[in-house]
Amino acid sequence: MSSLAAVREGYERFDPRAYLQNNYVPPRADFSSEDCVVPWKLRCLAETFASGEIRGRTLIDVGSGPTIYQLLSACDHFEEIVATDYLAVNREELQRWARGEPGTFDWSPFIQHVCKIEGRGEPWQEKERRLRGRLRRILPIDVHRPDPLGSPLRPPADALLSAFCLEAVSPDRATFARALGHVGSLLRPGGHAVLLGALGESFYLAGAARLPVVPLAEDDVRGALAGAGFVLRRFCSYAMPPALRTGVDDVDGVFFAHAQKPMEA
Numbered sequence: 132m133s134s135l136a137a138v139r140e141g142y143e144r145f146d147p148r149a150y151l152q153n154n155y156v157p158p159r160a161d162f163s164s165e166d167c168v169v170p171w172k173l174r175c176l177a178e179t180f181a182s183g184e185i186r187g188r189t190l191i192d193v194g195s196g197p198t199i200y201q202l203l204s205a206c207d208h209f210e211e212i213v214a215t216d217y218l219a220v221n222r223e224e225l226q227r228w229a230r231g232e233p234g235t236f237d238w239s240p241f242i243q244h245v246c247k248i249e250g251r252g253e254p255w256q257e258k259e260r261r262l263r264g265r266l267r268r269i270l271p272i273d274v275h276r277p278d279p280l281g282s283p284l285r286p287p288a289d290a291l292l293s294a295f296c297l298e299a300v301s302p303d304r305a306t307f308a309r310a311l312g313h314v315g316s317l318l319r320p321g322g323h324a325v326l327l328g329a330l331g332e333s334f335y336l337a338g339a340a341r342l343p344v345v346p347l348a349e350d351d352v353r354g355a356l357a358g359a360g361f362v363l364r365r366f367c368s369y370a371m372p373p374a375l376r377t378g379v380d381d382v383d384g385v386f387f388a389h390a391q392k393p394m395e396a
């Protein structure tokens with residue numbers, strides 16, 4: 132079986148609820164300390180979008196999974212948010228949240244935290260309403276295809292966001308770099324890319340699924356961005372403390388990268 136076929140087979144057992152429990156409840160989602168990983172991720176995103184430099188009509192989120200935390204600061208600056216995922220179970224989880232259906236994951240602690248750190252005194256229900264109103268398309272995607280959405284996005288996205296996707300679906304660094312090139316084609320020249328991902332991780336669990344991950348070093352990410360034609364604007368990383376090494380994966384750290392696609396395409 133090809134290594135890509137092995138990745139795809141692994142995702143057939145991916146359990147969104149288990150994934151959410153593994154990564155988006157305490158101890159990893161502990162909002163009492165800025166040193167915790169989820170507040171660190173939300174701060175990186177809030178700082179990046181706070182300037183208003185990254186804005187436009189459409190932002191596409193690649194490999195959204197069953198999560199919306201990654202869209203909370205971005206959604207203020209785009210008319211439309213396009214979420215994407217390879218699995219129908221994840222797209223359905225997002226659809227249910229977008230429709231405000233009961234029984235979906237409670238993102239309110241995340242929304243409340245983002246409103247607090249954005250410091251505009253915005254009621255969290257306003258932010259939730261805005262994201263639900265702008266999350267208009269939830270599309271299938273496969274980053275291993277040159278045209279990840281099956282056909283080019285018209286018009287191309289003004290910004291691209293992707294969190295913990297490319298390294299979690301690529302068996303090796305060359306595949307990771309190629310996937311980054313594929314998703315880069317969804318972005319207009321001059322558009323911004325905001326990436327979060329795992330460093331030094333080789334596997335993660337999501338219920339019955341045990342997914343292989345290509346272990347990345349910071350320079351692998353920098354090199355892949357340069358190779359895909361991006362100009363790096365900001366790069367920072369977080370070292371996973373022992374208390375957050377809970378056995379659901381073997382992640383060493385998290386990277387945050389803000390890059391831009393040059394105007395000359």
Ligand SMILES: C[S@@+](CC[C@H](N)C(=O)[O-])C[C@H]1O[C@@H](n2cnc3c(N)ncnc32)[C@H](O)[C@@H]1O
Nearest residue numbers: 194195196217218272273274294295296299300
């Ligand atoms: C680790 S999860 C990331 C979820 C979310 N973005 C987050 O920040 O937690 C990786 C996601 O990639 C999706 N995925 C798997 N294969 C993919 C592929 N070939 N192309 C795009 N996404 C894929 C999975 O369904 C899963 O939702």
Ligand SMILES: O=[N+]([O-])c1ccc2c(c1)CN[C@@H](CO)C2
Nearest residue numbers: 154159168295299329335380382
């Ligand atoms: O610490 N975190 O906030 C966090 C969130 C999501 C994920 C990780 C860590 C590590 N594993 C990845 C899948 O490769 C998913």
